[in-house]
Amino acid sequence: MQTENFHPGLSIDCVIFGFHENELKVLLLKLKKDDRWALPGGFVEKDKDVDSEAVRVLKKRTGLDHIFLKQFHLFGDVDRIEPSHSDTMVKKGVIPPELKGWFDQRFVTVGYYALVEYSRVKAPTPDLTSERCDWRPLSDLPPMMLDHAQILKKAHQTLKKELNDQPIGLNLLPEHFTMPELQALYETVLEKSLDRRNFRRKMLSYDILIQTDLQRKGGAHKAPLLYKFDKEKYNNAILSGLQSGW
Amino acid sequence: MQTENFHPGLSIDCVIFGFHENELKVLLLKLKKDDRWALPGGFVEKDKDVDSEAVRVLKKRTGLDHIFLKQFHLFGDVDRIEPSHSDTMVKKGVIPPELKGWFDQRFVTVGYYALVEYSRVKAPTPDLTSERCDWRPLSDLPPMMLDHAQILKKAHQTLKKELNDQPIGLNLLPEHFTMPELQALYETVLEKSLDRRNFRRKMLSYDILIQTDLQRKGGAHKAPLLYKFDKEKYNNAILSGLQSGW
Incomplete structure (x- = not known):
C-alpha cells in the first residue's frame, strides 16, 4: 500500500445488507488476531472520486457490479478513533510497521449502504487486516471495532426511513412476485x-x-x-x- | 490560520436557507476581487467533531445558536476543485502566499443545511476571503465558485424530500398560525x-x-x-x- 497515493485522514465504510428468504444479514469482516469484526471499507485514492471508491470496495468484497449503493453519512467525531488500535495491529503483525503512521491519523469515514440478494454473492473475500468475510444476522451481531456498530445502526435507520420515499425490491425478489x-x-x-x-x-x-x-x-x-x-x-x-x- | 491545526483535505459548506414572508433565500458570501459568490464554510480543527465545526460556521456567519442544522452529503469528486483557484487568490492578495499549499490540496467537503427565519439574522458577517455576506433569492442566484451551485441544489432537493418525513415550521412561523x-x-x-x-x-x-x-x-x-x-x-x-x- 503506497500511502502517499491516498487522501489523508479519509476512509469509507460499506454496510452491505443481504436479503434472502425473509432474513436480513450484513456482510462483515472478522479481524485477524482480534475477536472483533469490521465493516468492509477502504481508503480513497487521490485521483479517484469518493463515490467510485465505494463501488470498488463493494465489488472487491462481493464480486458484484451495478449494485444500488448509497452514501448516507459522514462520521466525523474525534473520539471515533482508538489511538492504540494501530499499535496493536503492528504488534500482532497484522500491518507492517511502516504503515503505523498512516493508521495513526485521525480518520473521518464516509458511510455507504447497499442491499443485495445475498445468494448472488458467490465468494465474499476478506482484506489485508481480516481473516474472513461472512454474512451475519442483523439481529445477532458480533462485537465490532471502533464505531462500526453505530455506523451499521445508522445505515439500517436510513434504509428504513428511505422506504417511505423510495422503492425497493428490484434484484431482491424474483421477476414475478406476489x-x-x-x-x-x-x-x-x-x-x-x-x-x-x-x-x-x-x-x-x-x-x-x-x-x-x-x-x-x-x-x-x-x-x-x-x-x-x-x-x-x-x-x-x-x-x-x-x-x-x- | 495555523493550517497544521486543521484536518487535511476536508472542508465544510453550509447552505443556510432563510424564510421570510413566503420567500426562500440563501445566505451567500461575495468573494473579494472575484465576481463569484460562495457558500459559508470552513475547515475542521483536528481536535473538533465535524458536526460541531458546522455549528461554529453557522454561528459565526449568522450569530444564531440552537438552529436545526443537518448534514446531508459529502461531495468528493476529484474535479470539484479548480487547480488554479489558489494561485489566483494569492495573486489578488486575498490569501497570503504561505497559505497557498493549504488551498492547493484536493478537498472533499461535507454539506450541511439549515432553515432559519431570516429576519432573526441581524448582521450576517463575511469571512477572510469575502467582502460581504448577503441573502440572495433562491430563484435568482449569482454565479458561484467551484461546485457550490450543485451543493446548493442538492441541499434544496434534500430539504424538499425531507418534508415528506419530517416537520418544519417551528421558529419559522409565529407561535400561533393559520x-x-x-x-x-x-x-x-x-x-x-x-x-x-x-x-x-x-x-x-x-x-x-x-x-x-x-x-x-x-x-x-x-x-x-x-x-x-x-x-x-x-x-x-x-x-x-x-x-x-x-
Missing part, C-alpha cells in the same frame, strides 16, 4: 409486521407495479396475482421519490 | 402550489398540531382557526419521522 412476498420484504427490513390491506393499497398507489396474467405452476385453486415492477416508473421513483410525498 | 400560513411555508419550500383540502387532511393526520381557541385581533366575521405546534410530538417526529411512513 403482494405477500413484497410485503414480507418490507416487514423484514422494517422489523415489524404491516397490515395486509393498507400495504396493498399504499403499494398500488405508488404506481410502480404491473399486474401480470401469469400464474405459478402447481398453484392452488385461487392462485395469487403475480406482479412485476414497471422498471421505468421504478427508476423514476428512485430519482424523484414516490408519489406519496407532497 | 393552516393557510403553514401551507404557504410548504409551498414556498416545495416551489409548487398544493391542494388546500389535501394539505389540511395530511397535516392533521401527522398529529403534531394543537388547535387553539385564540383569534387574531381585528379579525373578520369568520376568523380562521389558529394552531400551534405540539412541541413534544414535533420533536419526536424530527427524531423518528412523521406518522405517514410504513
Whole structure:
C-alpha cells in the first residue's frame, strides 16, 4: 500500500445488507488476531472520486457490479478513533510497521449502504487486516471495532426511513412476485409486521407495479396475482421519490 | 490560520436557507476581487467533531445558536476543485502566499443545511476571503465558485424530500398560525402550489398540531382557526419521522 497515493485522514465504510428468504444479514469482516469484526471499507485514492471508491470496495468484497449503493453519512467525531488500535495491529503483525503512521491519523469515514440478494454473492473475500468475510444476522451481531456498530445502526435507520420515499425490491425478489412476498420484504427490513390491506393499497398507489396474467405452476385453486415492477416508473421513483410525498 | 491545526483535505459548506414572508433565500458570501459568490464554510480543527465545526460556521456567519442544522452529503469528486483557484487568490492578495499549499490540496467537503427565519439574522458577517455576506433569492442566484451551485441544489432537493418525513415550521412561523400560513411555508419550500383540502387532511393526520381557541385581533366575521405546534410530538417526529411512513 503506497500511502502517499491516498487522501489523508479519509476512509469509507460499506454496510452491505443481504436479503434472502425473509432474513436480513450484513456482510462483515472478522479481524485477524482480534475477536472483533469490521465493516468492509477502504481508503480513497487521490485521483479517484469518493463515490467510485465505494463501488470498488463493494465489488472487491462481493464480486458484484451495478449494485444500488448509497452514501448516507459522514462520521466525523474525534473520539471515533482508538489511538492504540494501530499499535496493536503492528504488534500482532497484522500491518507492517511502516504503515503505523498512516493508521495513526485521525480518520473521518464516509458511510455507504447497499442491499443485495445475498445468494448472488458467490465468494465474499476478506482484506489485508481480516481473516474472513461472512454474512451475519442483523439481529445477532458480533462485537465490532471502533464505531462500526453505530455506523451499521445508522445505515439500517436510513434504509428504513428511505422506504417511505423510495422503492425497493428490484434484484431482491424474483421477476414475478406476489403482494405477500413484497410485503414480507418490507416487514423484514422494517422489523415489524404491516397490515395486509393498507400495504396493498399504499403499494398500488405508488404506481410502480404491473399486474401480470401469469400464474405459478402447481398453484392452488385461487392462485395469487403475480406482479412485476414497471422498471421505468421504478427508476423514476428512485430519482424523484414516490408519489406519496407532497 | 495555523493550517497544521486543521484536518487535511476536508472542508465544510453550509447552505443556510432563510424564510421570510413566503420567500426562500440563501445566505451567500461575495468573494473579494472575484465576481463569484460562495457558500459559508470552513475547515475542521483536528481536535473538533465535524458536526460541531458546522455549528461554529453557522454561528459565526449568522450569530444564531440552537438552529436545526443537518448534514446531508459529502461531495468528493476529484474535479470539484479548480487547480488554479489558489494561485489566483494569492495573486489578488486575498490569501497570503504561505497559505497557498493549504488551498492547493484536493478537498472533499461535507454539506450541511439549515432553515432559519431570516429576519432573526441581524448582521450576517463575511469571512477572510469575502467582502460581504448577503441573502440572495433562491430563484435568482449569482454565479458561484467551484461546485457550490450543485451543493446548493442538492441541499434544496434534500430539504424538499425531507418534508415528506419530517416537520418544519417551528421558529419559522409565529407561535400561533393559520393552516393557510403553514401551507404557504410548504409551498414556498416545495416551489409548487398544493391542494388546500389535501394539505389540511395530511397535516392533521401527522398529529403534531394543537388547535387553539385564540383569534387574531381585528379579525373578520369568520376568523380562521389558529394552531400551534405540539412541541413534544414535533420533536419526536424530527427524531423518528412523521406518522405517514410504513
